[in-house]
Amino acid sequence: MTQEQDGDDPPDGGWGWMVVLSSFLAQMLQAGTLLATGVLVSELTEHFDSDVAEVSIIFSVAIGLWCLMGPFSSFLVEKYGTRATVSIGAVLSIFGLLISNFATSVYFLWVSYGILVGSGHGMVSTPTFAVLGTYFKRRLGMANSLSLTGMGAGYIAFSPLNQILLENYGWRGWFILIAAINGNLFVCAALIRPIVKKRSKAIRGSNSNRISAIGSRYCEFVANARVFMFILLAECLSTLTYSTIALLIVPFAIDHGITKLSASLLMTVMGIASIVTRLFCGMVLDLKCLTVFRGFIPTLSMWIIGGSLIAFPYAEDYVIMAILCGTLGVAQGVYYPGMWLVVKSVTGPNYTMAVGLVLFCSGIGNVSGPPFAGVLYDNTHSFKLPFLSIGLAGVLSGLLYLGIVLKVQSRKVLPCRRGHRKIPSESNKIMYDVFESSITTGTPV
Template identity: 45%
Template sequence: MEKLQTVFGRHDRPPDGGWGWMVALACFLGLVICTGVSLSTGVMVSYLTPYFGTTVTAMSTAFSLEISVWAFSSPVGSFIAKYDTRKAVVLGGVLSTSGLFISSFATGVYFLYFSFGILVGCGYGMTSSPLIAVLGRYFEKKVGFATALALTGSSLGYIVFSPLYQYLLNEYGWRSTFLVTSAINAHLFVCAALVRPINLASDKTLSPAKNSEKSSSDSHFPVNFKTKLRRLLEKVGCEFMADNLLFLWLLLATFLGDYSYVTASLFIVPYAIDKGIASLPASFLMTILGISSLASRFVFSWIVDLHSVKKIRNFIPAVILLMISSCLTFFPMNDSYTIMAVLCSLTGVCSGIYMPSLWLMAKEVCGPYYGMAVGVIAFSFGLSGISGPPFCGYLYDTTNTYTGTFYAIVAVTLLSVTCYLGIATKLLHRPAMAPVTFV
């Protein structure tokens, strides 16, 4: 009984351990499932396209729709998690598991648009953001280690589920593959059970609306505009954004940075094939990128909380994106498979570090409102995911070469680097006791 009271009782600060490690395990397993299922279902396109007698474009839309819906529904998951993280994860598990199970009875591509694209996408939006955000309630000094270690689940999921899907499709067919996947996905309920509620003293801090009355004279927004904006944001649970100019810059930086983090990876394999490399070794470039990402994320988790690293931690996203843009600059300059593999390896190493460092910066910018901020940032990923690939695809269709596509991605990434540098500089010169939420 004493242990239960310790877990469910009030804490002055995040406990930095204890049951928190089980919560980190829940986040790790949840991301293995969500990321693995989402990013590996592309292998089904070649099986389902001839079965339903449709086009590759129409079939791939079902799977890309799921990723977009995942991103756009993340703020809803964060909003529910403000009241109960466990219920948010359970709801996400019900939606995603049901969607995968129903997909096994699909009769056409439009059926999959709903069952997989919408149901599974909404389920993962309700699951992933709350699991990432709840780590900030259990960890403070070790939040970097816990976050980076949990996020290795994203890389591991991609590596594990791709060959698993291929085996299931070859042995049992696509309907049974969806059924087995739904059973695996049901383990999200185990993740929900591990997320015990925790009460922190900071939960009773001043609300954003009251806090803004004290800082209205220093606000960067006109009073009338700020009032209208706050009323709108209050309706969706994001009222803290009305005064947090630094967070708005962070949203812009993540939107632009996602062009290199995700969009570029979509064109690496097509570029290699365009240069005369066979499809199988070309696809292995993404495996190299995934393994490198997993390794770097694991190593980063052990060093991110070192005192010497903490001093420069907010500059890491800018430096990492600058290194990714350098790798992407050299891609169109060669047609050697060896060099491409080396560049993919370096890009993977940087990608593995980028996402944990981004969430750590978001926690410092948003403070106690980090939970809701995770969902809003994920929403910006969705905007970038929708606008990036069509724009880069249009450049290729217009120029009939991937050179302009890669250079456009580099240009957008450099804009993101500038935003990240500005945010890191602002945080560096902020007084030690200054509030982290409003600027």
């Protein structure tokens, strides 16, 4: 079932809150299945007698494809709809988890878990998040924040749960039980009721022309997305840090004499801080009094993340580790709601395509991050260089976001949402004033 609307303004509520719930559940399952899995590294490394770098590839491929599937997932949404795309992704994810139970080598898991599970969740991620842009305008900040709290909830629930399942059922049993839990992705698909805008018959084309139209929109969008390209680069660097946090912090704590369960609880601390911050952030992001500051949220949060990661290898006490994890969670809780508002304000009606491209670049960072950190650790047998490297990547990402905001506010660039190539004349200066406001409010021009 779909919901139709006559105008261009989203309903800003109604069934949209059920769609937010769907997105929340999808984010939670993705975090629990792909991100809160640091406890699996030592188990698989010991069982298959492999290097940390080899085992890290399993998760880097999964997390990478989770994001790299973004553009393809966006295309499927345009062609077949949101609900069908999410359902296909659920089937792939569950199937990959089930056959991972029969793994005989790390290379088997590269395919079963890395490729199948990662691709499945990649087909779920883009539509369940991008659909919020069709349901919300004025309350988009709140909707995004509530949705993204699912990631923190996933850390909270699955970090200790994964450890308990491993201790009681082994890693093979873990794959079977997580596959059953992933069956809730079908619930996520059922809750989505996409909005279909009413169109006259005159503007409705044939199916062949409409596929053609999707390709043309992608090409036109990419050709004019000058500011957006720097957002993609900054997001690539930011996910270089995100993808390695869980895979470094838990083994680091275990290496310093912390029990496995206590080490996994560090991710829970991060998750609690993230979810609380995102709830608070959702309440204030839509306030007009914060208009001036919203564009700088990604910069500040990435600098905090980078600084915390650089300081982490010098933490010898569990309490200090927990404080740093809490700081990371707070910064993560602020970053994504603010970043997606910037993306929405820059791309406007091209938001669904933008989400897919952002997730694709996130995949680049996710694929390269864990093996890069694993190679550094295997060659130095120390956590200092991996933490320092990914921390600097976070700092650089913050610098790029700062440059993006300053460039936009200088009015020397064009909003790629409009598809213009030339700087408009002085008579069009009003459009720039409106756009400059939208970059901080997240309100479509």
